[in-house]
Amino acid sequence: MIASLISIAALLLSTTSALVTQSLPTEPFLSQVDDQTWIIGNELWNLTQGIQYGVKLFYKNHDCVGDAVGHYVSYNGAASDLNWVSASVVSQGEYNGTQYIDVKFTANAGDMHWVIFSGLAGAYQYFVNHALPSLGEFRTLWRLDNTTFTKGKTDLRDESLPPLSNFIAANLVQDSTWLKPDGSGYLTKYDFSTWIRTQTYYGLYGDGFGSWYINAGKDYYNGNHLKQELLVHRETNTGDAVQLNMIHGTHFQVSTVDVFPDGKIWGPWLWYLNDGSKDDASERAKKEFSEWPYPWLQDEAYQARGSVSGTLILSDGRPAANVAVFLGDSASNKTALDQGSDYYYTSYADAEGSFEFKDVRATTYGLQAWSNGSKTGDVTTSFLKHNVTVEAGETTDLKTLDWKVSEKEKIFQIGDFDRTSYGFQHGGSPYTHGLADKCPGDLIYTVGESEPQDWCFVQTHLGNWTIVFDAKAPGEKDTAILIVSLAGYTTGSSSTIWANGVKIGNLTSGTPRLLNDGTTYRSATTAD
Missing domain, CATH: 2.60.40.10 (Immunoglobulins)
Structure with missing residues (x-):
């Protein structure tokens, strides 16, 4: 079957690219055009994959990539994109009466798999490590046509992507953050961040088209319950609509450099195309969550x-x-x-x-x-x-x-020990750049009179935050312990702690003390 598909692809590519959407096989396929170009897909969609980028994504007779970059896999930001040296069908079969093939694209660092089912608009994807270096950020992503995909959706935000005209160079205030042209606030790509382990489906959509990621299994993600990541945004250099799959993310953490064993699998997740319907994507997500872990993946360790x-x-x-x-x-x-x-x-x-x-x-x-x-x-x-x-x-x-819990007598407590800023003023607010400016430089909290919401979620201004409390005079052998639970910490901070006019400690960022976790300047309001 593969040999016949190769000849079909060669014939098609000698005609116009528009014909690619009409004449390819009616079952899942891989076609090799030359040693640097392949076409994958089924009767509903097809993608032309080059050494680095997947382009010409045809769905419903429309190129969903257009002038954008397309699909690729990269690590440590955009510093290292993977280059594919070969492609092959490594397995094929039938699941629930539907035919599928598992297409493997091989790079020096590892293998990117596309599991393509007949009748499915989209594909399951997973990556198998073989030689990735020690790294922080590892991702797959789509950069899609910005006239087709005009809106972004996460579990927390659903709205139009900002127009490219709003990103004025003179208004750049910091990393990927701009003052709005009318001065009413800020635009930052981190507005579309969210909790990675609670999302059900997310992606880009517009009139007639939607591109979604559904990560039913999440055991391949780094981090715990409080893991946050950026999921969609506008690429401000080109205007591309960006759909990120941050399978090993770093945006809101301190130390995320890891070494991966040979054979580690990220995924599978489902990349899903539809007409832009969020209801349809939601129903598909329910189906994927109910079927995970996927029985069709032929990997002994996975099963x-x-x-x-x-x-x-x-x-x-x-x-x-x-x-x-x-x-x-x-x-x-x-x-x-x-x-x-x-x-x-x-x-x-x-x-x-x-x-x-x-x-x-x-x-x-x-x-x-x-x-x-x-x-x-x-x-x-x-x-x-x-x-x-x-x-x-x-x-x-x-x-x-x-x-084992502490047996010491509690003198006072402000907020809960939950590794978050929930309960404090502005704690848990939507991702908003500059929200820290609303917290005061000086604050007085009186135990027995003040409430946790009187304590602000972050301290960024120079000043003194004071806690006033009553306590019995300590005995000769009495000791007291001050426990400070931080939801996040930023480089450049230094706080001196005093009790009754006596310096008792210091919290200072930077090695070897508390390192930068990226939360405050990337608009997080709850945790790192």
């Missing part, structure tokens, strides 16, 4: 999965109600947010402290848990258990897990 369950009880007798639970690297020296070499699972305990992870890849993990506010908002400690082994087809029952 080898088990489950983990247990119940967390605090040492003071309370259930660890609704706490955040994380399954990640065992015996790691990285925070849960900064882990990213392998596979990661997030969940929340129920009201009794019970939790369960399903469809977990079979290997050894470390289990962590921390307060998610509410009934456990006073818990300052975290839970950690190493060497949690998951076996294929088995349930690892950890039974009851004892979580």
Whole structure:
């Protein structure tokens, strides 16, 4: 079959490009044009793939890429785009009565797969690592025609992309951030950021066309529950509509450089085309979530999965109600947010402290848990258990897990220990550049009179933030501990901590102390 497709592609490319949408096979196919050009698709769409970029994306007799860059895979921003040296059909078969092929594009760093089903507008994609360097950012993406795809949607934002004319060089104030021409506010690509592990579908759409990413499985993402990423935006140099698949992201973190094992798989996720209907994309997402992990992927390690369950009880007798639970690297020296070499699972305990992870890849993990506010908002400690082994087809029952909490008497507390700025003034607001300017330089919080919402979500201005509280005079052997839980931290900050006029500590950014996490200047308002 492949040999006949090659001859068909050669014939088609000798005619006009418009004919590509009409005469290709009526089943999933790979056609090789020359040693640097291939065509993939099915009866609904087709893409011309070059060494670097996928262009001429024809769907409904329309080129969805147009003058834009198209599809590509890159790491460390745009510094290193992958170049494809060969393409082949590595497997084919039938699932639920539908034919499919798995097309592999090979680069020195690894393999990009397109799993193409007959009758599906779009394709499943996954990437298999072989020689990626230690890196922070790794992504696949589409840069599409900006007259076709005029709007962007995430779980948090759904609106038109700003027109290219709004990005005036003289109004650039910082990284990808511009003052609006009328002076009413700011435009930044980070407006379309969101929580990566809670999104269901997102993408670009316009009249008659939609391009969506549906990442049903999220175990290949780096980070924990609070992982944020940029998902769509306007490319301000060209005007391209950009749809990002940040499978290893860095925008809102400190230390995200990871080494990946040979064979690590990112994906599969579904890239889905439709007529721009969000309802249709939402229904498709429900279908994908119900079918994950995908039975059709012919990979033994991917299919080898088990489950983990247990119940967390605090040492003071309370259930660890609704706490955040994380399954990640065992015996790691990285925070849960900064882990990213392998596979990661997030969940929340129920009201009794019970939790369960399903469809977990079979290997050894470390289990962590921390307060998610509410009934456990006073818990300052975290839970950690190493060497949690998951076996294929088995349930690892950890039974009851004892979580040691502090026995010290609490003098005061402002907000919950939940690693976020929720509850504070402006905390949890939409991504907004310059919102920090609304927080004061000087602030006085009086315990017993002030409320958490009187404490602002971020401190960026020079000044003193003061807490006034009553406490009994300490005895000779008494000690007090001040615990500061930060949702984010930016380079260039330095805070001196005083108690009754006596300097007791300092928080200063920069190596080897607290590093920059990119949250404040990239408009985050809740966490890093």
